[in-house]
Amino acid sequence: MASAELLTSLYGDQHRLCPTPNSQHSLVLSREREIDLFELERLCDAVGWSRRPLRRVRKALQHSLLRVGLWRHDPRMPKLVGFARCTGDGVVEATVWDVAVHPLYQGAGLGKQLMVYVLDQLRSMEVDRVSLFADPEVVAFYIAQGWELEPLQRRCAFWYSP
């Protein structure tokens, strides 16, 4: 078990340890530890997302309101096994994007803890309303956590750059 001081030095003041049923590793959520772009790309590859140019990913992360990493703790080299980020004005609204847990770590309650952590951070900023666009195969994941689908018959619409 790592000391609280060590965890804080690696993952920042706002870090949170994740209870898991049977992991030999400590798993840590952090909004402060910097995300390595290559590690993030590997994680996105692992969940089957199409690649984006790293230069653009870097800029998108910089312009995000909140970036959260889920780390498998290691004193020398923590490994990124989950991720989520939010954009938004941080007051009236925020939107959650790119929620992912590495396939080897799925099904252990980590995705749920990641979302709780994200919402706790947004709540501490006093954001009124958080939105997201759920792919069809994960809609149930969000519903089970109390997200409301299209309240007031709101529909989502997209426009893609030509």
Added chain:
Amino acid sequence: MASAELLTSLYGDQHRLCPTPNSQHSLVLSREREIDLFELERLCDAVGWSRRPLRRVRKALQHSLLRVGLWRHDPRMPKLVGFARCTGDGVVEATVWDVAVHPLYQGAGLGKQLMVYVLDQLRSMEVDRVSLFADPEVVAFYIAQGWELEPLQRRCAFWYSP
């Protein structure tokens, strides 16, 4: 007809004049002219939106990626008759919020020109994908402009701060 120099001094380099069928006034779109919070509140009142604390609106505007005003030109006191804003990382994605045209100015093609202007500005930032949440009574407004509703069966979900 106002001179281009005057319009630029009032509305900035990126301003765009709106052609309208039969308006005695010049109508101007601008992402640069500052939005007065009280005027914005009156506009939101006029379209029937519930009020938000001004302090929070100010912060939300500051943290937005793009704020667009539609102005009825007047050399001394331009009047805000339309509005839209976007949040997002400005790279991978942006989201459009709070699109409104004053009821007295609706139905003249201004809402459409406002959206074209917003998308042109986002395109100039090279944003890949723009999203929005459409209220049921305006879904057709966006569809007619080429927005895709829930592509890939994506659903929108909301979480409200308790």
